[in-house]
Amino acid sequence: MRAMEGGMTLLEVLLAMVVVAVGMFAAGALQVRALQATDSARHDAQAALLAHTRQERARAAGEPKAQP
Template sequence: MRSMEGGMTLLEVLLAMVVVAVGLFAAAALQVRALQATDSARHDAQAALLKHTQLERSRAADARKVQR
């Protein structure tokens, strides 16, 4: 008679590895999306800062014209 050991079968181990791999790939994809969003936000902030700087320079130039 065979004894019942509490070990895992090869199929269970492979299935667990597949589940872990899918989780890791999902986490990696999420990290890539976060990096893309961060880069996009940085570009938007730089564009807004540039526009604000140009607007302030224009206002300063107009103020100098009025003072003359």
């Protein structure tokens, strides 16, 4: 009889590497999506600030308020 070996087989090591690689790719994709969302939110905030600034300038100049 052969004694039980305590090491890992090559298949187990390869499977563990695949699981780790998939996790890293998923984390990278999530980071890219987060950066895209942040950029989109920044653009929306800039647009809102620009609209507010133009509205305040128009109000300060005495122009009539635009109807919604």
